[in-house]
Each structure stands twice: as C-alpha cells, then as structure tokens.
Amino acid sequence: MYDIETRKRALALVAQGRSVNSVAKQTGISRAAISSWRIRLDPLVRTGEPCPRCRAVPGAPEDPAAYAYLLGLYLGDGCISEHRRGVHCLRIACADTWPGLIDACEAAMRAVRPDNSVSRVQAQGCVSVTSTSKHWPCLFPQHGPGRKHERRILLEGWQQEIVDEHPWEFVRGLIHSDGCRITNWATRVVAGEKRRYEYPRYFFTNVSEDIRRLFTDTLDALGVEWTGCARNGHPYNVSVARRASVGLMDAHVGPKH
Template sequence: MYDLDTRKHALALVAQGFSQNSVSKQTGISRAAIRSWLKRIEPLGYIQGTECPRCGGTPSIPDDPAAYSYLLGLYLGDGCVSPAKRGVYSLRIACADAWPGLIDACAEAVQRVRPANKVCRVQSQGCQYVTSFSKHWPCLFPQHRPGKKHERAITLESWQQRIVDASPWEFVRGLIHSDGCRVTNWTTRLVGGERKRYEYPRYLFANKSDDIRKLFTDTLTAVGVEWTTLARGSDPFNISVARRASVALMDAHVGPKY
C-alpha cells in the first residue's frame, strides 16, 4: 500500500518526462503500480476520500462497489466492527440460520469487497456471524464508533453516498436483508353481502435509528418506491412499502429473504 503523497510524487515524475522504469528505480515502487495509477486516477482522491484518518494509508478501493453497497446495508442493520489484535479489526454480520441464502450472499459480498482477506462463518445460537479480519474495516465503515448505532449520529461519507447513488438497489437489499422482511398481509371486505378475504404483499423495515431509517427512505424515494411510516405507539420505527407498483419494484430488485 502506498500513501497519497507517494502516489502524487510518482505521477509527478512521470509527468516531468521520466520513464516508468526510471521512476520505479528512483522510488522503489513497482512499475505495475505506476501503470495502474496512470490508468486509474481515483486512488489519489479515492472514491473513499483522501488518506485514511485512522491508519494514515489509503485502503484498497472496493473492487465491486455494488457488493459494497449491499454490504453497507447489512452492516448498518446487523453488523459491527470490533478491534482484534495488532491493529486488526473484525467485521461481523449477524445472519439468521433461517436464511441460508442470505448468509451465502453476505459472505460473497464480504469477499468481493476485500478479496485478499479470508471470510469465515462462526455459529452462534440461531445465527451465524459472517466474519472477516482487516486493519481497514474502520476505513471502509467510518460509521464505526463506540455505542449503539441508534444512540449516535449515522451519516454516510461522500464517497459512500456516491456508491449508494450508483447502486441503490443493492443498498436497499442489504437493509431489507438485515432489518426488513417481505410479508403477506390480509384483510376482509363485505362484497355482495358476503365477507371475503384478500391478501396482499408488503415490505417492512424496522430500525431504531432515525438516521438509518432516513437513509433507507431517501434511497427508496430515489428509485421511485412509495413508502409510509408505521408508528409503534409514539415510536416511528417501522417503514412500510405496500402500494402495488412499489411492491412490484421491490420484488423485481430485492425479493424475499431465502
């Protein structure tokens, strides 16, 4: 990994007319790295921003931004980042045993975001923790702070918002897979003197954090999904998607857990 100043210095030398081979010998940076920086300038400004404020380096740009958008949704719902040993952190996403397909999708997303790191599954009562270790998890999830998520502010960095804007459905799917569900509601109506039962699907999302609910509803609005707030007592913890056209959109892009 090379920090921001090192990258800038190497590209400045190339711009001055030095060959890649010469710059490599002067700086000790591989020619492959220099070639990649010439083709892709983002690492200097990183979708992720500038230097990592925690470690002083620049963490790898997610190879699969769509997978990151999905994983971000899972993290905000059922994930945590915890310190381990020697500056390494663990990312853990709790996934219920009832949804084996979700567990597989979560593990795949973690692997796509950090392909160089191993992903393991730790069995607990009623769930598995999809777990991976990296010193850069706090860099990739800057929402990591002490305390419960609903008791502190949760906002996205500008680079995270750009990824969500580019892959909104993956973000919605991650939030639904963590703190949401697709259910079938029913009601009865009197038709011609006879009471008939009608069933209709609905998506529900519940989270105590006002900020996380707003991230969810803002993204729904951006993709054209209509939603309403269902208050439990005086607490507006539940978001409902029940209109037929909006449910059809959710079915096409999210679907039920499996």
C-alpha cells in the same frame, strides 16, 4: 502464464484507483490472479498498508455494488470490534433461516476485501459472517463507540456516491438485514359477503432515525412509495405496500431465502 510486464501493467491500473473487478474485465485476467499478484508483487499490499481509502488519492472499495450491499447489511445487523494491534473484525449476524443470505453476505465481504479471509461462526439460531482487517473502520466510518441508534449515522460523500450508483444493492442489504417481505390479509364485504384478500408488503424496522432516513431517501430516489409506522408512539417501521412499489421491490430485492 503471464509475464512480469503483464502483471505490472495490471497492478499499475489498480494503483490508479481502479477496482480489481474493472481491471479484470478490461484485461481479461481473472480477479483471483490480479489479487494474488498484488499480494506478491505490490509492496503496499504485501505490508497490509493501504486499503482503497488509505491511498494517497483515496478510491472506491473493491466492487462498489458489493460494497453498497455490504453497507446495508452492516447498518442493519453488523458491528466492528477491535482486536489486538489495531486489527478489527467485521461481523454480520445472519439467521440460520436464510442460507442464501449467508452466502450473499460472505460473497460481498470477499468482493470488497478480496485479500482478506472470511469465516462463519455458528451460534444458536444464527451465523456470524466475519472478516478481520486493519481497514474495516476506513471502509465503514460509521463505526464508533456505543449502539448505532444512540449516535449519528451519516454517509460520507464517497459512500453516498456509491449508494447513488448502486441504490438497489443498498436497499437489498438493508432489507436482508432489518427487513422482510410478508403477506398481509384483510377482509372486505362484497355483495353482502365477507371476503378475505391477501397482498404482499415489505417492512424495514430499525430504531435509528438516521438509518431509517437513509433507507427512505434511497426509496424516494428510486420512486418507491412508503409510509412510516410507529410503535408506542415512536417511529419504528417503514412499510412499502402499494402494488407498483411492491413490484419494484420484488424485481430488485425479493424475499430472503
């Protein structure tokens, strides 16, 4: 339906570092069509060479908002493992209890790397959403040997820019991986009578001090009040319990589903 010049113009915009999503919005051409043209017409894509970070002028990943969410999921429940010939597999573990989370994780992976396939691997009580690419370590430079809490986890400048632009997506990814929304209860004596009252509360739990700091720094930037909680004398949980802050979290994050 589109002539070759139209296709080349769209690909030229992508080659400038623009995301497929933004080019699709500007031109009115579907993202699926542009992605298909990249595979068939762009020799760099066809040979599987550059991801956005591997271009001569590194650019932002496809769909930065989806990337911010996927980054949160990866820091919580994700891992990258190397396969043969330099191919890497990104895995995000999602509990069967939250089918909406599984769908959101798959959608984010597809948005970040639209030219790569995504699959689900069922295990007891959970689903691993997986995708293979040579470039996952480029997109997640926090990948390295050992467990995340046993090594430094810092964002690179380009990642921090994305988080600053899409902070709620990043927070949502962290909560969806290592967080929860619960209902707390307490009792209070009123007019001589003990009464029970309930209130919502968010928790984020991660052993890594660096990952907790990324979470709380982002909350600070958003104006969300939080407190740290310890387990056996060691920092472990981050709690959001004040009514106004819970209201912000409910508006932008919400419970898992």
